[in-house]
Amino acid sequence: SQQGEEDPQALSIQEGENATMNCSYKTSINNLQWYRQNSGRGLVHLILIRSNEREKHSGRLRVTLDTSKKSSSLLITASRAADTASYFCATDSPFRNQAGTALIFGKGTTLSVSS
Amino acid sequence: EAQVTQNPRYLITVTGKKLTVTCSQNMNHEYMSWYRQDPGLGLRQIYYSMNVEVTDKGDVPEGYKVSRKEKRNFPLILESPSPNQTSLYFCASQIAGGPYEQYFGPGTRLTVT
Numbered sequence: 148s149q150q151g152e153e154d155p156q157a158l159s160i161q162e163g164e165n166a167t168m169n170c171s172y173k174t175s176i177n178n179l180q181w182y183r184q185n186s187g188r189g190l191v192h193l194i195l196i197r198s199n200e201r202e203k204h205s206g207r208l209r210v211t212l213d214t215s216k217k218s219s220s221l222l223i224t225a226s227r228a229a230d231t232a233s234y235f236c237a238t239d240s241p242f243r244n245q246a247g248t249a250l251i252f253g254k255g256t257t258l259s260v261s262s
Numbered sequence: 263e264a265q266v267t268q269n270p271r272y273l274i275t276v277t278g279k280k281l282t283v284t285c286s287q288n289m290n291h292e293y294m295s296w297y298r299q300d301p302g303l304g305l306r307q308i309y310y311s312m313n314v315e316v317t318d319k320g321d322v323p324e325g326y327k328v329s330r331k332e333k334r335n336f337p338l339i340l341e342s343p344s345p346n347q348t349s350l351y352f353c354a355s356q357i358a359g360g361p362y363e364q365y366f367g368p369g370t371r372l373t374v375t
Contacts, residue, residue, distance in 0.1 A: 178361040189266075189352055189366035190305075197361070235305070239361060250364060252297075254304035 151179075151236040151253035159259045166223040168256040170236030171216075177239050179212060180250065181221050184233045193221075193234075226260045233257045264289045266367035268353050274373045275343055283338045283370045285353030291365070292358035294336040295320070296328065298349040299369075305352070311336055312358060343374040 154169045170179070178197045182190040196203045196212045196219065203210045209222040223230055237250040266287045275281055287294065295310040297320075307320030311330040325347055327339040336355075340347060353367040 180361070180363065187350065187369065187371070189368045190354075190364075191366070192363035195361055195363060237364075249307070249310070251307075252305040254302065 151238050151251065153234070153236055153253045153256040155256060156254070157257045157259070159261070160226055162227055162260055162262045164226055164260075166226050166230070166258055166260070168221045168234050168258070170219045170221070170253055172219075172236075172238050173217065175214075175217075179210075179219050179239075180237045181208075181210060181219075182235045182237060182252075184235065184255070186232070190235065223258075226258075228260050228262045231258060231260045264365065266353055266355055266365050268351075268367040268370050270370060271368060272371050274375065276375055277344055278342050281340050281343060281372075283340075283351060283353075283372070285336045285338065285367060286334050287336075287353075287355040287365065288334065289355060289365065290333065291355035292333070293356040294330065295354045295356075295364070296326070296336070296338050297352045297354065298322065298347075299352060300349050308338070308351075340372075343372075345374050348372060348374050 151170045151172045180195045181193040184190045194205050194210050196210050207224045212219045233255040235252050235255045237252045269284045292313045296308040297305045299305050306322045308326050309320050309328040311317045314330050314333050317328050351370045354364040356362050356364045
């Protein structure tokens with residue numbers, strides 16, 4: 148049951164440029180999270196934004212949420228080669244009986260930053 | 263150090279040979295979950311556990327079993343593995359309730375021939 152869909156599927160940029168990834172989802176949510184995955188490794192949490200928030204920052208990361216459009220974006224500013232990874236959005240599932248813990252992941256955006 | 267560990271990290275096995283992938287977390291989290299990751303399909307939840315002795319099916323539970331006898335451990339059991347279970351498996355844990363971040367293990371790459 149896919150909820151979030153990231154766009155684009157793949158993104159290639161040069162070091163120093165900004166990278167923007169988008170996530171669209173289908174049903175209403177309570178919160179949305181972004182995770183990073185380095186090749187073949189476990190996912191690492193980046194940022195969580197609640198449905199009543201519109202924007203959130205963490206270091207070089209900026210996340211926006213537009214609940215009217217059912218979409219979120221992740222902006223990485225001044226990208227570095229170390230930012231090369233796959234990025235996933237994950238939404239909670241209010242329809243699952245998991246007391247707010249269930250996450251549904253999108254298929255991810257693969258970001259490649261070249262030096 | 264707060265972490266989720268999985269063993270083994272890599273496993274090649276044959277069809278029908280029972281196997282167990284272990285998962286352990288040291289953060290006293292109530293919630294634990296297993297995912298499989300396949301190209302083009304993203305992460306899909308296999309099973310989850312809200313606490314000791316409480317487990318339930320996720321999106322793709324067929325062919326898998328789990329148990330939660332201790333809070334820190336959540337093993338994934340494949341009673342009779344088949345080639346379509348070749349995948350990258352992740353265990354994750356989280357404080358119950360939400361919303362909170364999930365902590366992921368390093369992954370187990372399983373190949374069933």
